Amino acid sequence: MDKKRQSGRFLAGEKFERIESVFRKHFQLGLETRNISGKQIKRMCSGDYEPEFCRVVRSNASGLRRCNKERGRSLKIAIETGQSYISLCHAGIVLVCVPVMDKDRSLGGMFFGKCLWEPVTQILLEDIQKRCKEIRIDRRNLIAAMRKLPIIQGRKIHKAAEFLFDLLYEVGGFDPRVIRWRRQRAEQQSQIGEFIQERKKLGTDWQYPLESERELLGKVKIGDRTAAKEILNSILGTILFHNPGDLGILKARLLELLSILSRSAVEGGVDIDVMLETNLAYVNKVMQIDNQQDLCAWISTALNDFIELVHSSQDAKKVTQISPAINYIDANYDKPITLAEIARASHLSVSRLAHIFKEQMGITIIDYLTSVRIERAKQLLLATDQNCTEICFQVGYNNQSYFTRTFKELVGMTPRQFRAKNQRREKIFAPL
Numbered sequence: 001m002d003k004k005r006q007s008g009r010f011l012a013g014e015k016f017e018r019i020e021s022v023f024r025k026h027f028q029l030g031l032e033t034r035n036i037s038g039k040q041i042k043r044m045c046s047g048d049y050e051p052e053f054c055r056v057v058r059s060n061a062s063g064l065r066r067c068n069k070e071r072g073r074s075l076k077i078a079i080e081t082g083q084s085y086i087s088l089c090h091a092g093i094v095l096v097c098v099p100v101m102d103k104d105r106s107l108g109g110m111f112f113g114k115c116l117w118e119p120v121t122q123i124l125l126e127d128i129q130k131r132c133k134e135i136r137i138d139r140r141n142l143i144a145a146m147r148k149l150p151i152i153q154g155r156k157i158h159k160a161a162e163f164l165f166d167l168l169y170e171v172g173g174f175d176p177r178v179i180r181w182r183r184q185r186a187e188q189q190s191q192i193g194e195f196i197q198e199r200k201k202l203g204t205d206w207q208y209p210l211e212s213e214r215e216l217l218g219k220v221k222i223g224d225r226t227a228a229k230e231i232l233n234s235i236l237g238t239i240l241f242h243n244p245g246d247l248g249i250l251k252a253r254l255l256e257l258l259s260i261l262s263r264s265a266v267e268g269g270v271d272i273d274v275m276l277e278t279n280l281a282y283v284n285k286v287m288q289i290d291n292q293q294d295l296c297a298w299i300s301t302a303l304n305d306f307i308e309l310v311h312s313s314q315d316a317k318k319v320t321q322i323s324p325a326i327n328y329i330d331a332n333y334d335k336p337i338t339l340a341e342i343a344r345a346s347h348l349s350v351s352r353l354a355h356i357f358k359e360q361m362g363i364t365i366i367d368y369l370t371s372v373r374i375e376r377a378k379q380l381l382l383a384t385d386q387n388c389t390e391i392c393f394q395v396g397y398n399n400q401s402y403f404t405r406t407f408k409e410l411v412g413m414t415p416r417q418f419r420a421k422n423q424r425r426e427k428i429f430a431p432l
Contacts, residue, residue, distance in 0.1 A: 010035075010100060010107040011172055016044045019164075019171050027160045028150070029115070035108040036079075038072040051114050053145040056137055057091050063135040066090045075099070075109045082182025084161035086113075092128040093149060094157060098164050102174040110168060113157065115150040185297040188233060192296065195237035212238075213257075217264040225307050232303055236296050247295070251286060254299045258282055261306050268310040278305060321348065322357050325365065333372045334396045339365060373397065374410050381419040388415045 011019075011033075020031050030046030050058075057063040070089045078085040078099035089095040094113040101107060118124070128146060129139060152160075169176045212231050219228040235257070243249040262279045266272055282302045289295050328345040329337070342365060343350045357365050373395040380391045389400050397403040407415050 010102070011044060013043060015171050019167055020046055022167055022171075023112075023160075023164055026163060027112075027152075027156070029112045029152075029160065031164075032111040033108060034071055034075060034111065036075075036106045038068060038075060041108070049111075049114075051145070051149060053091070053093065053142070053149055054114060056141050056145045057132065057135065060135050060137050063091075063132070063137065066135070070095065071097075071111065074111070078109055079106050080182065081186040082179040082184075083186065084165055086157060086161060090131060092124075092131045093146075094152070096157060096161050098161060098168060099179060100168065100172070100174065101176070101179050103177065107174075110164060112160065112164065113152075115152045115157075116146075117152070117154055117157075119151055120147055181297070184300075185293055188296055188300055189293055191230075191233045192237045192240065195234050196241050213260065217260060220261055220264040220303070220307060220310065221268040225304065228303060228307060229300065232300060236299070240292070245292075247290065247292065250292060250295055251289075254295060255283065255286065257299060258286075258302055261303060265306040265310050270306070270309045274309065275306075278309065322346065322353070322361070325353060325357060326368075329365075329369050329372055333369060333376065334394060336396065336398070337369070370406060371410070374407055377403075377407060377415065378411070378418065381415055382422055391415065 016031075016033070023029065023031065024046070030049040031044070032046070032049040033041045033044035035041055054067070058067050067090070074085050074087060074095060074097040078097040079101065082099065082101075084099070085097045087095055094115050094117060095111060096113040097109045097111050099106075099109050116124070125143065125146075129142070132142060168174070169179075212235055216228055216231040216235065219231060239250060239253050243253075258279065262275050266275050282298070286295070286298060289298055324346040325342050328342050339350050339354070343353045346353050348356070354365060357368070361368060363371070377391050377395045380386055380394065381388075384391075386394070388404070392400045392403040395403075397406075404414055407418070411418055413421065
């Protein structure tokens, strides 16, 4: 399998056929597949992957060279950022590349689009003719072919890119973890860049933000992941602004920050031995990193892991108090139950249980009970032929209207719509 994937044969024929069939059903567009070297894989290209417009452009050696160069550039950006890359190609039409990776191995990309954002106008005609000025092709043929291209709005193109990404990784069975990591890295670099630009506009003296560092430590102690990441990115922006391109200083600063974050995690309840072991692993890892983006991602990952350890430490202390409540709800969700009954099962007052439960679970007891009932209802809708009224009573509700309204609030559709939609999905993804 490894040799086949390295040579570009990273999808069995029947899997590509299934991907193409489902994608075409939803978006009426063909697919073109290229390996990591940018070479087209003919057996994984739709019969209509190349519209007449592309054939006209590629009929000239210069046009063919430019098209292949464009595919290579799109593929490189998609792989590096870990997300679909949507652009206008050298000839001025929409081109989308969805990256294909399995764990840390880059395999290639799937292309689609080859359409227009908007109906043909005089401005669009002039733009495309200008782009193709250096290519020796018949302008009349080019314009005639352009008028035959499908017109797809930007929103639908973005939706198609997301759909193909999910479909490709689900049917292909690829591990998308590295892709997700690269996407997070790209997003982090974007946030840091925006922060630097904002500070440049202010034009003020910009010292190392010790106050931000203290605020960051406070967020780590209480396990506030979202706020901690925002503050971390602002600190990284400060360091990079003062020392652009100096990896030695960046590493030194980040190792200092790692030590401070470790101390904060211990103050948040993490066992010192666990923290020292985790810290050592990160120190060893940083020695192998030789670029700014991966260094920023490294400290962000460390922050994430430290906060996770803080959460785990806090959870261990409190979970024993709310476990009886969770167990009672899981065992009795199909009956009418009250907060007082749940509190008695936990040997706590209603107010104390409500406070600890919300703090620990992030939702109220009633919201948790509702989520358990609705999840069970979803299982019954998919696994049985029971009607909605029967399922309503089986999951603890005695009013079908209230059940339907609650289900729609949480799931975004009625029970009947949920069943119908997922039955269709099963047919789509059924083995050929």
